Amino acid sequence: MDDDSRLTRWEERTGIPLAVGSLLYLGSYAVRVLGHGLPAAWRDLCLAVTCVVWGMFVVDYLVRWRLSGQGPGFVHRHWLDTVVVVLPLLRPVRIVKTYEAVQRRHGHPRLALHLRVIVYAGLSVGLLGFAGALAVYHQEHAAPHATIRTFGDSAWWACATLATVGYGDVAPVTPLGRLVAVGLMACGLALLGAVTGSFSSWLLQVFSRGDDAGPPGS
Structure with a gap:
């Protein structure tokens, strides 16, 4: 199996879980920022969710880098993904791309x-x-x-x-x-x-x- 097909299969399998993770990241960050009166345990839980989901983004980026076979060129060819790893608050914007891919996969009218x-x-x-x-x-x-x-x-x-x-x-x-x-x-x-x-x-x-x-x- 060539690198392109392996990368495509990985992206198809992880698209929806990462989209859900994006919303979890944004939600947990929002609760931490806006929930001034929350108990410390809830704020710690939100921080843990934020860190775990960000770790998922990093793992996804590294796996796609490895499967792409592009070496260092992957960084500038996929500059938006690189920016999203550094600034994970931008990750929810990729939900739009995930939705488009799901519509295409199921043959829904575009x-x-x-x-x-x-x-x-x-x-x-x-x-x-x-x-x-x-x-x-x-x-x-x-x-x-x-x-x-x-x-x-x-x-x-x-x-x-x-x-x-x-x-x-x-x-x-x-x-x-x-x-x-x-x-x-x-x-x-x-x-x-x-x-x-x-x-x-x-x-x-x-x-x-x-x-x-x-x-x-x-």
């Missing part, structure tokens, strides 16, 4: 290309926004001179950042918070460009079909 781009971009924005809001709130809420004191402030900031509006009423002041901000800005621009480009392409196709049809009675 949405039109333009609609898929818009739907998947919307899901990615939601997951990125929630993860970014959690990360920034975690770093900012207790920092001196911080303007982001509540999770509501952080969620508002994440929405404004992903939408590339940038009101400036609240902003990160810590180095890690600003690093998250840079990442959200880049993701917001990329996703906005994808949706805008897909919608524009769809409009052009609609108008083109209308022009080709000609006026009634011609």
